[in-house]
Amino acid sequence: MTTETVSKKYRFTVEKSNGKNEVLKFLIQWEMILIYIFITFNILLYVLNGDMFTRSYMSIIQAGMDLSFMVFPMIFILLLGDIDVSVGSILALSAMMLGLVYEATGNTVLSIGACLLTGASAGFLNGFIITRFKEISAVIVTIAGMLFYRGVVKIVLDVRSLTAFPDWFGELGYSNFWGLPISLWVFAIFALIFGLVLHKTSYGRQLYAVGKNKDGAYFSGIKVNKVKLITFTLMGLMAAVSAIFYLGRSPSVVANVGEGYELRVIAICVLGGVSTSGGKGKIIGPIIGVFIMSFLDKLMGYNGVQPAARVMAVGILLVVALLAEKIKFKQI
Amino acid sequence: MAILELKNISKNFGGVKALRGVEFELREGEIHALMGENGAGKSTTIKVITGVHQPCEGEIFLDGKKIVVENPKMGYELGIAAIYQHVTAFPHLSITENIFMGREIMNKFNMYDWKTMNTEAQKLLDEIGGDIDAKTTMSDLSVAKQQLVEIAKALSANARILIMDEPTASLTKVECEELYRIAKKLKNDGVSIILISHKFEDVFRLAERVTVFRDAQYIGCWDIDMITQPQLIQAMVGRELTQMYPTKSAVIGEEAFRVVNLSLMGYFRDVSFDVRCGEIVALTGLVGAGRTEVCQSIIGVTSLDSGEIFVENKRVRNHNPNEAYENKIGYLPEDRQLHGLILDMDIIKNTTLVNLDGFSKFGWMQNKEEEKKVVDIAGRMELKAGSLYDNPSTLSGGNQQKVVFGKLLINDTKVLILDEPTKGVDVGAKYAIYEVMNELAAKGYAIIMVSSEMPEVLGMADRVIVMREGRVSSIFDNFNLDQEQILAAALPDYNQ
Known part of the structure; x- marks a missing residue:
């Protein structure tokens, strides 16, 4: 249908954009800027640590993968205008459950099932409390969740560490398939699925609607509580998936596993252009954010920056990046 | 000076x-x-x-x-x-x-x-x-x-x-x-x-x-x-409006909607009325008389203590707006910007939000179908917009309201509850909205119009329900009715 005929008959077009400065707009959109940052880190790594660049490029990517699976559902939760800070604890709880069941039964399927079920249940519990008791905000509920789930892990494990896991877990963390890390393949598959769900399905549409205007969505017949419950459950489930890949890289579970992961995951989402006030963000930004974060971390590590200072650098990057985005939008 | x-x-x-x-x-x-x-x-x-x-x-x-x-x-x-x-x-x-x-x-x-x-x-x-x-x-x-x-x-x-x-x-x-x-x-x-x-x-x-x-x-x-x-x-x-309200040609048919003894503690009590196909019933009264509360209870936003709701003689219960839509009741909220629209989501997405199931297959959005349907509806509403992919925040009040109206037309509804449909809308756009209301009535919709504007009530309604302090105080046929009668029924200190 041509625009011409539509506008004559009615008084509007179905054109999506005005054609002006298309190229420029494309080049300075946030996702492109993230790509520039990523390329810059690559160049820096190549110049400063040429040997690492050639030798351990894949392991840098692998290092960032275990928490990346939590990034996708976290995008959804932030889109809803909520937040989930309990994911690090859910990861620990799920990993512990996997270890305990495997220790007791030696059954791989059973232990992975227990792990996923534990994560999903913990997420569901978060979502249930958030939707059932509207007086308490998601941040409070999940802070409580963070403390509670972590508490369970600490009581059960105390100073113990679980070390019996299926042998092939190591493959997840360190092996390649067709020249790329297995974890990267899985990441790509999840990225595709979550991207399609967010941008192409009715559920994705509802996420945006609720995040942009909760009341408006409710009056339009969106079941806001159902959407939230699904999303928080999904978050828990993906934290459990992350737990499996975490175990692939460091096959032991102690009580403080995954501490601080929640903030890294949220930081990646925010760096990727997802607004914490809801309704704004795409899947692609945080995907690039995952790589930026692991490259930044390794880049500094190779060049002798202390871990504490590395965390500071991440904080600075976050603020600078967000300021840059705000300023950019003011000028256009 | x-x-x-x-x-x-x-x-x-x-x-x-x-x-x-x-x-x-x-x-x-x-x-x-x-x-x-x-x-x-x-x-x-x-x-x-x-x-x-x-x-x-x-x-x-x-x-x-x-x-x-x-x-x-x-x-x-x-x-x-x-x-x-x-x-x-x-x-x-x-x-x-x-x-x-x-x-x-x-x-x-x-x-x-x-x-x-x-x-x-x-x-x-x-x-x-x-x-x-x-x-x-x-x-x-x-x-x-x-x-x-x-x-x-x-x-x-x-x-x-x-x-x-x-x-x-x-x-x-x-x-x-x-x-x-x-x-x-x-x-x-x-x-x-x-x-x-x-x-x-x-x-x-x-x-x-x-x-x-x-x-x-x-x-x-x-x-x-x-x-x-x-x-x-x-x-x-810049043109002569022969009258402010278009002539209504709808044939009034059978009862489409009825509520019996709706009550909600502290808001309204024993509210009963019915609306027939093709009929526009105005629900009026002072602000605080409980009109909006009644409407929101009907569509399930707030609960009811007691009372029954019938659509086409079938008893329905709505616990949320979604169920109300499924039971063929559409609602146009009073607060367009807060409840009616999602201002920073494009017109097409806003319109189809009320029936995502109808525009998706196995959860997969059918964008072409959406576009086609909304082009059609926007044409019927005489919407003035740059593009249907613009956000409603770029539209004037009247055109925003047309988008909200468009949402009601997406679903297969029978009863339309319009809460202050022309609030903050300019004269020209008002007329267009009245025309749409009449057109819908002619198609057999039963319409409940909540309004505080007396001329609008008198110009549009077939019957007028006046609420006073949470109760229905009078129901008038709109024949030789004047503002004084309505106001008298609405004022709390009026003795009958």
């Missing part, structure tokens, strides 16, 4: 001409109405006067001297104050804090002197009347009283020119009267008032003169005694 004069003011925003050489003259101690459809340039004019915008061309004279108002603060210091439609106060602070915001009174220790400020604020409030305590938190007040506080604030800054932007838009009849009284009192005290309003009653009862803008241009200025309502409408829309 003119206190304020605008000569040949033009203002462009990019390529859009918001004002094209407009003229305006305000005399000392007069109430001067400024009318025009939405987008005619009223708000821009106000913003030029108060210093929010700078004119691209033209001159402003205050007391005969040329002035340049560089910013709102300067406007305030020159004695120009504006009270906007959506009150801009700090809702979580007290009235005193609001009134003295930015110019607090200090005591000798250079600390805030709340005692003096409270006394001063109370004095101001007592002056305009309205029985308000200065220590009350702003958000605890009704919209009407918040406006009074804004007026008090303007007076405390010694405003000589007071601009009221649609002050009665969300007020009840009684509250309007209160505002009229205060406006007249201010006028007698020598304050000059610019009144922007869509309501003819405001204009004819208060103003001495009226200036009309249309399409960013000055059309004319008349003494109020020299112009009639039809002439004013003609000046505003």
